[in-house]
Amino acid sequence: MTNASCQSIIFDFTGRFLPPVYILVFIIGLVANGWGLKSLLHNWKKLKIINVFVLNLGLADILYLLTLPFLVAYYFMESKWIFGDAFCKITRFCFNLNLYGSIGFLTCISVYRYLAIVHPVRLIGRLTLTHSVRISVMVWFLVSVQSLPDMFYSKTFGNNTEKCFDTTSNIYVDDYLKYSLGWTVNGFCIPLLITLGCYGHVIVVLCSTNTTDKVLKLLFIVILLFSVCYIPYHVLKNLNLWSRVLQKQKICRKWSNGVYIAPQISRGLVCLNSALNPLVYLHGNEDIPAQLRQLLQQVRQMFSRPPPTNSAGVPMAQITDGGY
Known part of the structure; x- marks a missing residue:
């Protein structure tokens, strides 16, 4: 197929789709x-081992959320990056830290749940708060090492520094595809298999005890995050890179347009993890559901409270409304 067929790709879709998603995620996330982290820090003395991982999960989300206003400005300005090449790379680096940090800490939470339920005797007294802090530092280190090579790939097009690619320009796309596939295996596939293995074993062990309620809730949250946010992103990202490699070789497919748009949708979905991760707070911290119930009760009372009356029993609103 000729290269002319590749020119029909709709490049302006990103500018219409991503900004509203980013604004929504920024506000909710x-x-x-912020509320989840405040609650965890407020109960610092009661901090459990699993909450150290939840705390780091929240920090990874905050790090990424603070970059979203710059990306919103970028897409609103029709993909013109005015913040410099260095900050472009930092912004993309923060996205990768959030993505793979979230996957890493969700995996840590899954492994801890597995050990606490399947091997409780071995766990007691052996895994301390200090250990969980060290594990968290190791996760940050591994995620940073995996994400660092991405910063050495060009994020601009030639001398045009007004672009800020999330992967790289077509000049380096062949090498980037190899790097991306390795990154996907180490940063996503292996943690996914570990997580599925842990929860699979836990459910088998607890099936006969009728105490799977809480575990199933966390399993549902993890499945939601992986199926909505992580799996589509990694599959479509690598498929898009492969399509670009084919286009570079002047091999164009009819699905080129779709394979460009689909990763942009998945990019919007993957950033939702920063808004969905707080669901883990609800599971990991028993104080937060109680605070939610108290807040809802206060709101209900506020709206159901009768209006104040004067000594004659007449609502004050009526007296106020009558005076012109």
Whole structure:
């Protein structure tokens, strides 16, 4: 197929789709993560091992959410990046830290749940708060090492520094595809298999005890995050890179347009993890559901409270409304 067929790709779709998603995620994510982190820090003395991982999960979300206003401005300005090449790379680096940090800490939470339920005797006294802090530092280190090579790939097109690619320009796309596939295996596939293995074993062990309620809730949250946010992103990202490699070789497919648009949708979905991760707070911290119930009760009372009356029993609103 000739290269002319590749020119029909709709490049302006991203500018219409991503900004509203980013604005929504920024508002919900900042409020939810801010509240969740505040609650965890407020109960610092009661901090459990699993909450250290939840705390780091929230920090990864906040780090990424703070970059979203710059990306919104970028897409609103029709993909013109005015913040410089260095900050472009930092912004993309923060996205990768959030993505793979979230996957890493969800995996840590899954492994801890597995050990606490399947091997409780071995766990007691052996896994301390200090250990969980060290594990968290290791997760940040591994995620940073995996994400760092991405910063050495060009994020601009030639001398045009007004672009800020999330992967790289077509000049380096062949090498980037190889790097991306390795990154996907190490940063996503292996943690996914570990997580599925842990919860699979836990459910088998607890099936006969009728105590799977809480575990199933966390399993549902993890499945939601992986199926909505992570799996589509990694599959479509690599498929899009492969399509670009084919186009570079002047091999164009009829699905080129769709394979460009689909990863942009998945990119919007993957950023939802920053708004969905706070669901883990509801599971991991028993105080937050109680605070939610108390807040809802206060709101209900506020709206159901009768209006104040004067000594004659006449609502004050009526007296006020009558005076012109």
